[in-house]
Amino acid sequence: MELAEAFMLTVITAATPLLLAAMGELIAERSGVLNLGVEGMMVTGAVAAFAGAQLTGSAYAGMIVGALAGALLAGLFAVLVLYFVTNQVATGLALTLFGLGLSGLIGASYVGEPGIKLAPLFGAPPEETSAPIAAVWRLILGHDLLVYMSLLSIPAVIWFLNRTRGGLVLRAVGDSHGSAHALGYPVLRVRLLAVLFGGLMAGLGGAYLSLVYTPQWTDGMTAGRGWIALALVVFASWLPKRVALGAYLFGGVTLLQFHLQAIGVSVPAQFLNALPYIVTIVVLVAISGNRRLIAVNTPACLGKPFVPDR
Amino acid sequence: MRVEFVRRDQPAAWLRLASPLLAVGLALVLAGLFFQVLGVDAGRALYVFFIEPLQADWSREDILIKATPLILIGAGLTVCFLSSTWNIGAEGQFVAGALAGAIMPLAFPDVEGFWVLPLMLVLGTIGGALCAMIPAQLKVRFGASEILVSLMMVYIMQLFLDWIVRGPWRDPQSFGFPKSRDFHTSAELSVLPGFFDLHWGFPIAIFVAVGVWFFLSRTIGGFDVRVSGAAPRAARFSGVSRARITVFVFAASGGLAGLAGIVDVAGNAQKLQPVISPGYGFTAIIVAFLGRLNPVGAIFAGLLLALTYIGGEGAQLDLGLPVQATQVVQGLLLFCVLALDTFILYRLRWVPKAVATPDTIEEGS
Numbered sequence: 234m235e236l237a238e239a240f241m242l243t244v245i246t247a248a249t250p251l252l253l254a255a256m257g258e259l260i261a262e263r264s265g266v267l268n269l270g271v272e273g274m275m276v277t278g279a280v281a282a283f284a285g286a287q288l289t290g291s292a293y294a295g296m297i298v299g300a301l302a303g304a305l306l307a308g309l310f311a312v313l314v315l316y317f318v319t320n321q322v323a324t325g326l327a328l329t330l331f332g333l334g335l336s337g338l339i340g341a342s343y344v345g346e347p348g349i350k351l352a353p354l355f356g357a358p359p360e361e362t363s364a365p366i367a368a369v370w371r372l373i374l375g376h377d378l379l380v381y382m383s384l385l386s387i388p389a390v391i392w393f394l395n396r397t398r399g400g401l402v403l404r405a406v407g408d409s410h411g412s413a414h415a416l417g418y419p420v421l422r423v424r425l426l427a428v429l430f431g432g433l434m435a436g437l438g439g440a441y442l443s444l445v446y447t448p449q450w451t452d453g454m455t456a457g458r459g460w461i462a463l464a465l466v467v468f469a470s471w472l473p474k475r476v477a478l479g480a481y482l483f484g485g486v487t488l489l490q491f492h493l494q495a496i497g498v499s500v501p502a503q504f505l506n507a508l509p510y511i512v513t514i515v516v517l518v519a520i521s522g523n524r525r526l527i528a529v530n531t532p533a534c535l536g537k538p539f540v541p542d543r
Numbered sequence: 544m545r546v547e548f549v550r551r552d553q554p555a556a557w558l559r560l561a562s563p564l565l566a567v568g569l570a571l572v573l574a575g576l577f578f579q580v581l582g583v584d585a586g587r588a589l590y591v592f593f594i595e596p597l598q599a600d601w602s603r604e605d606i607l608i609k610a611t612p613l614i615l616i617g618a619g620l621t622v623c624f625l626s627s628t629w630n631i632g633a634e635g636q637f638v639a640g641a642l643a644g645a646i647m648p649l650a651f652p653d654v655e656g657f658w659v660l661p662l663m664l665v666l667g668t669i670g671g672a673l674c675a676m677i678p679a680q681l682k683v684r685f686g687a688s689e690i691l692v693s694l695m696m697v698y699i700m701q702l703f704l705d706w707i708v709r710g711p712w713r714d715p716q717s718f719g720f721p722k723s724r725d726f727h728t729s730a731e732l733s734v735l736p737g738f739f740d741l742h743w744g745f746p747i748a749i750f751v752a753v754g755v756w757f758f759l760s761r762t763i764g765g766f767d768v769r770v771s772g773a774a775p776r777a778a779r780f781s782g783v784s785r786a787r788i789t790v791f792v793f794a795a796s797g798g799l800a801g802l803a804g805i806v807d808v809a810g811n812a813q814k815l816q817p818v819i820s821p822g823y824g825f826t827a828i829i830v831a832f833l834g835r836l837n838p839v840g841a842i843f844a845g846l847l848l849a850l851t852y853i854g855g856e857g858a859q860l861d862l863g864l865p866v867q868a869t870q871v872v873q874g875l876l877l878f879c880v881l882a883l884d885t886f887i888l889y890r891l892r893w894v895p896k897a898v899a900t901p902d903t904i905e906e907g908s
Contacts, residue, residue: 269690309878318548318889319881322629322690326828327877334870338581341865452867457698464691503706510695514681521687540550 238368240488245380246446248484250275250438252383254462255469255476256390257434262466263394264427265407265534269325270310272459273332274432278303278439280336283348283450292351296379296440303436304429306332311428315421318538333453340450348448351377351441379441386434390473403427407532410539420539435459457510464513468520470530479516486512548889558887563833563840566879567847573879574872583862591861592854592872602853604741608811610842610849612637612803612823614748617830617841618755619799623792625759625836627772630793632678632693633800634824635700636671640801641808642704643670645723645815648730649712655729663730663805671801672794674700679793683786689793697824705817712815723815732810742810748845751799755838768792800824821852822870829877848873 254275261268268274282299286292310328313319354377358370394400405413406423414420438458443450461483469475490505521527571593575585596602616633623630630636644667647659678692705721714724732742759765771778771788779785808819826848833847834840855869 313878313882316548317882317885319885323828323832323877324881326631326825327874327881330825330829330870330877331874334867334872334874337867338865338871341867457695460691460694464688464695467688467691501706501710503702507699507702510698514677514687514692514695517687517691518681518685521681522685524686527686540548 244484247487252480254438261431270328273329278436282440299440307432614845615803616827619796635697636800639674640667640671640804644805667805672798675797
């Protein structure tokens with residue numbers, strides 16, 4: 234029971250930052266914008282959340298600061314890509330390089346400082362409960378706000394995309410910006426909002442890393458998770474429920490990484506650390522091999538610039 | 544009143560040359576503001592970053608040493624980016640090249656001779672190209688995103704290097720320090736006559752960059768690469784295979800990144816360490832764009848970005864700025880280059896606010 238509980242907790246903590254960041258990127262990509270800066274927004278969110286928590290003494294304040302920092306960088310990206318019509322791939326890369334540098338600069342004075350951990354939302358189980366019930370309590374009610382937000386984002390995004398007018402407009406803009414523009418929808422404003430949402434979510438994903446996963450700041454602590462989140466969106470063929478599935482599958486990979494050595498498999502640590510990246514490649518190949526699935530679901534205007542004309 | 548971009552009838556030719564220079568200027572202003580916000584005097588910071596490294600012999604040589612890998616990788620990425628293919632894993636191919644080249648001195652330490660070093664350079668190039676073949680082949684065969692796969696390869700190669708210098712290739716006499724044996728003398732890239740540290744890598748890099756320029760601008764192969772990026776449909780109709788171009792540009796950019804890796808290792812540290820690059824592979828992306836996707840431009844851009852590395856070290860010592868300040872300056876530079884390139888195709892127009900009054904609409908209809 235205890236082992237099972239530990240397993241589940243490992244999977245959830247590893248999946249949550251990926252789920253948050255990937256869900257944000259999914260919205261941005263469904264509007265037709267490919268933002269390769271997820272890693273940069275995430276790592277800046279992580280450091281901003283850490284600094285925010287240190288300065289205010291509240292992990293919740295840190296969380297908000299982290300989200301805003303992610304959105305701020307996303308705003309910079311959006312202005313360049315949407316209004317200056319710069320190349321999306323190059324601008325996204327610039328955002329990642331800039332974010333990695335900026336976060337290191339902000340975080341330099343925080344290295345090694347103990348952080349403030351985001352507490353479980355519902356507190357510890359009441360003392361008089363028996364052990365198995367307490368274990369179930371910890372599994373279901375024992376998480377922090379960010380875990381619940383990441384889980385809530387799944388139905389929320391599905392509902393938004395499929396059941397609301399806003400979602401319909403977003404998909405129209407992503408699939409045919411010319412038609413959406415002709416119908417009078419503000420293509421650039423929709424994309425701006427989608428990219429900002431992506432930044433907000435990436436910032437929250439980063440905040441989870443520095444407030445829960447390892448409550449401290451280390452340089453480049455996202456370690457490629459932003460890129461894995463990008464891969465997840467492709468893996469999910471732009472469908473939110475599959476993003477959730479993918480994030481939890483990757484949580485499972487982390488589990489393998491942690492426990493393979495514990496059960497006595499002698500593999501060098503570096504190979505275990507490389508596992509998520511190798512799995513990402515394998516998964517990308519497996520899913521991209523199915524060209525019809527990709528062709529049907531890829532937002533048709535993904536990565537294409539839109540310049541309104543009169 | 545509001546401001547909007549309007550497409551120019553003709554791309555502004557003068558801006559093609561001026562926009563990188565303007566971008567550097569704008570980046571300097573922004574970096575200065577940024578340092579001021581951090582509480583460092585802007586003028587002093589910019590002086591330490593961009594002027595001081597030019598004043599001493601050793602730091603001038605150091606700029607050329609750091610520019611060497613940047614120019615080599617940047618010239619290769621130019622070929623790749625011109626075809627609208629995105630190899631962003633040069634950092635991993637750099638490591639692969641260093642590893643492949645180091646096979647000679649580390650796996651066959653008893654083999655010496657004048658031919659060892661050239662062989663190492665060839666092996667390094669092949670190693671980098673092979674590493675780049677993974678994303679290229681997965682792209683061509685399965686349609687997997689070359690951006691994501693090439694990036695994942697960076698992490699994998701870095702971890703592989705870390706493993707090999709702590710494991711099989713660890714120097715038995717290093718007292719537990721994670722590093723390889725020192726290369727023997729015939730595996731060292733020698734110092735240029737008349738210099739202290741500057742090795743033959745720099746002239747090699749210049750030679751390669753000019754060679755790439757010649758290939759791109761004076762050969763059919765180079766033309767095919769450029770057409771497949773600028774007009775993919777036209778390229779397809781004229782029989783240029785997209786798959787072949789993808790494989791070729793990855794081999795070229797990966798090969799040059801690998802060459803940069805072995806040149807840097809054989810010229811400077813002359814041994815392998817767990818980390819061998821301060822992000823050259825990523826900085827070279829900026830080099831390629833700042834050089835306007837022209838290999839000769841990449842020479843100048845490589846020199847400028849090398850300057851930021853040395854300046855960043857100075858800023859760390861003199862101003863107590865963290866080492867990541869360099870990365871921030873580099874990131875700002877790329878933002879500015881991309882933003883100013885917009886003005887080549889577009890110009891700004893100020894639109895008076897009172898455009899759509901009821902009167903004008905009636906008149907129009």
